[in-house]
Amino acid sequence: MAKQVVPESARRRRRPTQQGTVLSERLIVHTALRVLREHGSTGLTARRLGTALGADPSTLYRYFAGMDDLTRAIGEELMGQALDSWSATGEWRTDLRALGVAIHSSYLAHPQAAALTASRVTGRPREIAVDETILGILRTAGFPDPTAVRLYHAFIDLSLAFAALDAGALALAEEARATDEEMWTSTYARLPADSYPHIAATARLLAARMPHSAYPAVLDTLLDSAAAQLAAVRPTATTRNRPAGRKPRPAGER
Amino acid sequence: MAKQVVPESARRRRRPTQQGTVLSERLIVHTALRVLREHGSTGLTARRLGTALGADPSTLYRYFAGMDDLTRAIGEELMGQALDSWSATGEWRTDLRALGVAIHSSYLAHPQAAALTASRVTGRPREIAVDETILGILRTAGFPDPTAVRLYHAFIDLSLAFAALDAGALALAEEARATDEEMWTSTYARLPADSYPHIAATARLLAARMPHSAYPAVLDTLLDSAAAQLAAVRPTATTRNRPAGRKPRPAGER
DNA sequence: ATCCTTATGCCAACACAGTTGACTCTACAT
DNA sequence: ATGTAGAGTCAACTGTGTTGGCATAAGGAT
Known part of the structure; x- marks a missing residue:
């Protein structure tokens, strides 16, 4: 492999494509998001992305080490969008919840990309920034380091x-x-009631609940538990001591 | 597509392969698990699986509609192994926790297969059996249907x-x-302490904690919350009352 | 303004992926 | 004993990621 990927910052010459597009990491990632949305989570191919960009597929290898590398960059972009849509208020529980919802929303805004990307730890800057932010919120709130x-x-x-x-x-x-x-909606309804009595008995409730995410509810139980732990450590302060004067929107998402 | 996949139950003739193996859904899925373990989560290909079975790749299409169908069958197998390794005691919290851990363990026992399979809802029998089991535990324990x-x-x-x-x-x-x-272990350690003070301050704790799963801890907070809700409905029975401070909060979602 | 270097985009080709249609042959019902 | 159709095989198709070699124009140096 004689070829080296030039880091975006060191890139000097921007030579337009035969079809006129001027490439960049940013443009490629954004186009990839569009292709993913249009063609599904398995529909991102080097050739298709090349066509969408108006460039030869092999040109991508000047920007990314391979499709896998590009995938990581897409994940990083999602994490970046989550971080950008979030802003701190200083109240730990509010901030943590908003950050969690921001991440969740950012992924759900690009489901195909998320399905491809998620569960890949990238170790890239924006992802680390999220980690630092979370730890900062918790430590500033007064949680002891191990907690x-x-x-x-x-x-x-x-x-x-x-x-x-x-x-x-x-x-x-x-x-x-x-x-x-179709499978999703009809699966539970079609089951024989005598073999699956509990599913049959709650089929309506299931159909109503399953299309929604359980994330907010589970997140809240985690935050509840955290608040209880904090109260045990600092019985006096915790959630009560906010200035109460200023209340910037808790992270507009979506 | 003129070809039809014959369901395993209706399969009559078992003709050995040129190399002598007698195929079956079971054998194929188990071999696929082995191939996955040996070649990684992206290493399961029709050709490779064919070779491992001593059969032509196209033979697989007599048993599964395509690689995607085979993937679902693998997921179903993992779920089945989880269910088999679990047994009920009658105590809802114990049973629920054990079932959750069984599922988690079953997936982690075949990480490559799980990575390929997970987050695919199959709607196959064993998966539905798990659903029925969970609902049964909860309803028998006395939780009202919506809860x-x-x-x-x-x-x-x-x-x-x-x-x-x-x-x-x-x-x-x-x-x-x-x-x-290497990236995982060294990522946090290598970060400049002045840009990421919180990560730097907790680097040792992070390195110790991150390789473990957070699942058991989170599962327990969910079960805590459930127990509290049950206590609110049936104050007399089951678990002891919660430590008086918190009300379970009905967990509104979205 | 002109030249040189070389980064950057393009082309052709590689091995390998999933999948299918036509085929052979043997296991079984009769 | 025989006929049938279902299981396994073969060859071929399209599309995939990826690479080595090549042409060219961008941009610094003069």
Whole structure:
């Protein structure tokens, strides 16, 4: 492999494509997101992306080491969008919840990309920035380091895991509408009531609840538990001591 | 597509392969698990599986509609192994926890297969059996139907999501030992302390905690919350009352 | 303004993927 | 004992990621 990928910052010459497009990491990633949305989570191919960009497929290898590398960059982009849509208020529980919801929403906004990307730890800058932010919130709130690390771990894994799961389900539903969505809605209804009495008894409730995400509810129980732990450590302060004067929107998402 | 996949039950003739193997759905799925373990989560190909079975790749299409169908069957196998390794005691919390851990363990026992499979809802028998079991435990324990359904939803999604996430991380670590595991351990340590003070301050704790799964801890907080809700409905029975401070909060979602 | 270097985009080709249609042959019902 | 059709095989198709070699124009140096 004689070829080297030139890092974006060191890129000097921008030579337009035969079809006129001027490439960049940014443009490629954004186009990839579009292709994913249009062609599904398995529809991102080097050739298709090349066509969408108006460039030869092999040109991509000047920007990314391979499709896998590009995939990681897409994940990083999703994480970046989550971070951008979030802003701190100083109240730990509010901030943590908003950040979690921002991550979840950012993934669900690009289900196909998320399904492809999620559960890949990239170690790229924006992802690390999220980690630093979470730890900062927890430690500033007064959690002792071991507790903070435990909560950080639970929080980030919970959020990523649900983002992946829900995005996967959403992507599947959007792609194979004929096959899978029908399966989803009809699966429970079609089951023989005598073999599956409990499912039969709750079929209506199931059909109503399953299309929604369980993430917010589970996140809240985690935050409840965290608040209880914090109260045990600092019985006096915790959630009560906010200035109460200023209340910037808790992270507009979507 | 003129070809039809004959369901396993209706299969009459078992003609040995040129190399002597007698095929079956079971054998194919088990061999696929072995191939996955040996060649990684992207290493399961029709040709490779054919070779491993001593059969022509196209023979697989007599048993499965395509590689995607085979993938679903593999997921179903994992779910079946989880269910087989579990047994009920009658105590709802014990049973639920054990079932969750069984699912999680079953996936982690085949990380590559899990990474490929997870977050695919199959709608196959064993998966539905798990759903029925969970709902049965909750309803028998005395949870009102709406609460039972809410908890079922949170429980199964939480378990599947973490199974997928943890299996993905494990598979990645086992496959690309040179690339990613090093990245994992060294990522946090290498960061400049002035840009990422919180990560730097907790680097040791992070390195100790991150290789483990957060699933058990999160599952327990969910079960805590469930127990509290049950106590509110049936104050007399089951678990002891919660430590008086918190009300379970009905967990509004979205 | 002109030249040189070389980064960057393009082309052709590789091995390998999933999948299918036509075929052979043998296991079984009769 | 025989006929049938279902299981396994073969060859071929399209499409995939990826690479080595090549042409060319962008941009710094003069």
